Amino acid sequence: MGFRELNVDLSAEHIALRDAATKFLAEVWRPASIALDKLPDPNDVIAEGSILWDVLRRTWQLGYHKMPLPKELGGLELDILSLSLISEEMGFAAPDLAVSLAVCTTPFAYAQLSPDQEIRDLTKRFCEDTEAKMTGCWAITEPDHGSDWILFDGEQAPEAKIVPQVKAVPDGDYYVINGQKSSWVSNGTFATHAALWVCLDPSKGMAAGGIAVVPLKLPGVSRGKPLNKIGQRALNQGEIFFDNVRIPKTMMVAQDHAIFKFLSNAQLALANGFMGLCFSGTARAALDESIKYARSRVQGGKLISKHQSVKLKLFDMFVSVEAARSLARRVAVYNGQLLKHLQSPAVHYAMASKILSTETAFRVSSQGVQIHGGYGLCKDHYIEKIFRDARAAMIEDGTNEVLALGGADRLLNG
Ligand SMILES: Cc1cc2nc3c(=O)[nH]c(=O)nc-3n(C[C@H](O)[C@H](O)[C@H](O)COP(=O)(O)OP(=O)(O)OC[C@H]3O[C@@H](n4cnc5c(N)ncnc54)[C@H](O)[C@@H]3O)c2cc1C
Structure with a gap:
């Protein structure tokens, strides 16, 4: 094969990391992704006994879920070039599983921004997990606000009167969350935690955004059915509903506009x-x-x-x-x-x-x-x-x- 590695500055460690990833992904991810893709019912992708859980466990055991997280919290804190090489290999082997893994880390990275030690400890617990018991999602898209959220900043920003569907209202030391995220949330039907984009002040519309780290076992959280789609079928996606979900204010890791x-x-x-x-x-x-x-x-x-x-x-x-x-x-x-x-x-x-x-x-x-x-x-x-x-x-x-x-x-x- 005539492919070359054009980065001449790769260290022996970079090469070893990349080669180990390539081997693991070829042996474990690619065949699993092909098998999951062929399942006609997306419920079977996340059913008990699905090969997905075995793949996640093996991926967690090798520490791929904690690649960017700080060493002091148990993460691998890989340099950006190593992360880039491994991300390319994941896309080569199975892009659907690659996206699932990438969003998994999101809430556990944001947990570090909480003033509450118990919430910050989520990152440590995620890094210590070798069974893929803790999984995450990035919940931003809503049924009526897909591109609106992507364009929230900049000249194309949606008008203030456009109000996101998931709202968090202060109530003493808590926020009360109501609304729905769309069926496009990756890992939406099984993630244990979400990095959740919310509206904090409906009078300001998209400009008044907030980000919360939300455990999805809290009372009032429910899920939709796994989405059936043409591509990336090994990537589970589904709605998340919030019905008067109370979270301590310390879980709202971004409240200030800047x-x-x-x-x-x-x-x-x-x-x-x-x-x-x-x-x-x-x-x-x-x-x-x-x-x-x-x-x-x-x-x-x-x-x-x-x-x-x-x-x-x-x-x-x-x-x-x-x-x-x-x-x-x-x-x-x-x-x-x-x-x-x-x-x-x-x-x-x-x-x-x-x-x-x-x-x-x-x-x-x-x-x-x-x-x-x-x-x-x-x-x-x-x-x-x-x-x-x-x-x-x-x-x-x-x-x-x-x-x-x-x-x-x-x-x-x-
Ligand atoms: C495989 C996959 C994984 C995803 N994972 C996640 C995830 O993990 N978390 C999550 O929250 N979301 C996720 N999404 C959702 C994704 O970000 C949205 O689908 C995307 O932002 C588009 O939103 P929409 O589908 O609502 O389309 P719409 O916003 O309704 O757009 C429909 C059409 O209108 C055009 N359009 C819309 N607004 C404008 C505008 N202002 N100007 C010009 N043209 C416009 C668009 O280009 C498009 O052609 C995922 C989607 C896919 C397909």
């Missing part, structure tokens, strides 16, 4: 940056599958890899994959450094990376289907799954159009 704005932008930069890395890996998987197929399929009396039209397609795919991979890695490292020093990330770069990688994954996997001919449409060939998974990614974490609008504002306004 903090909410900083954290929301940081979250978007991290999420989009991760999507860029992950789906550059998925695009590479599409190319990898296509090269393997082109080297084995004979038509016109020779391997199809010897036909000029197939060669041109493969090299065009390669150009796109390497461009997406390069941008994704540079953006992740750049924003990672800014966030480490508590500086605002360059959100529009993360948006660019997410858009480029997901559109590359979709285009390259479509070319891959073409190279596979009729077999590319069959479930027996992995390229068919990659194509569906990549399609979902162009909507995930903000539609690419809405991200481009938000990115353009940031570009124009510095």
Whole structure:
């Protein structure tokens, strides 16, 4: 295979981490993701005895759930380049499971911002967990506010009169939460904790946002049914309902507008940056599958890899994959450094990376289907799954159009 590692500054540790991840993900994640994808009923993905739980347990045992968390709390505190390499490999092996793992960490990272030691200890307990008993989700999207939440900041910001559906009202030392998050919340039907985006003052609409770390076993929390969708089927998604859920005020880790704005932008930069890395890996998987197929399929009396039209397609795919991979890695490292020093990330770069990688994954996997001919449409060939998974990614974490609008504002306004 002619793929090279173009980062010449990788240490022996980086290479060892990446290679160990590649092996584990190929042996454990890829086959599980394929098996889960084939289940016709999404309830079976999270049923007792599902292979998903075994995969999560093995993933937790190796510590992949705590990769970015601080060492003093039991995390691995991997440097951003290591995180980038592993995220690419996760997207290569199974993007659906990669997204599930990425959102799992979210509430446990925010727990650190609480003034209450008991809530801060959630991070430690999450790091100590080796059974995947603690899992998380990022609950922002609502049935009537998808893109509105993505565009809450910037010129395209929704008007103040647009009021989010999940509201938190103060009541003494507590907040009382009511409302519903949409069926798109990843890990929504099983996560034990949520990083929950709420509206703190309906008179100010989207501008009065808050972020709470909410244990989802509290009275008044209920879940919807797992969503049935065309791609990323191993990724569980579902609604979360809040009916007079009381949380201590210390669980509302962002109440002040400036903090909410900083954290929301940081979250978007991290999420989009991760999507860029992950789906550059998925695009590479599409190319990898296509090269393997082109080297084995004979038509016109020779391997199809010897036909000029197939060669041109493969090299065009390669150009796109390497461009997406390069941008994704540079953006992740750049924003990672800014966030480490508590500086605002360059959100529009993360948006660019997410858009480029997901559109590359979709285009390259479509070319891959073409190279596979009729077999590319069959479930027996992995390229068919990659194509569906990549399609979902162009909507995930903000539609690419809405991200481009938000990115353009940031570009124009510095
Ligand atoms: C696989 C997957 C995983 C996801 N995971 C999560 C998760 O973990 N947590 C979570 O909370 N959410 C999650 N989401 C939700 C995702 O962020 C939303 O689907 C996305 O923000 C779009 O919102 P929507 O689906 O409501 O579409 P809408 O906002 O209704 O958009 C519909 C169409 O209108 C366009 N549009 C909307 N508003 C504007 C505007 N102002 N200007 C121009 N065009 C506009 C959009 O581009 C789109 O084409 C996930 C989605 C997917 C597909």
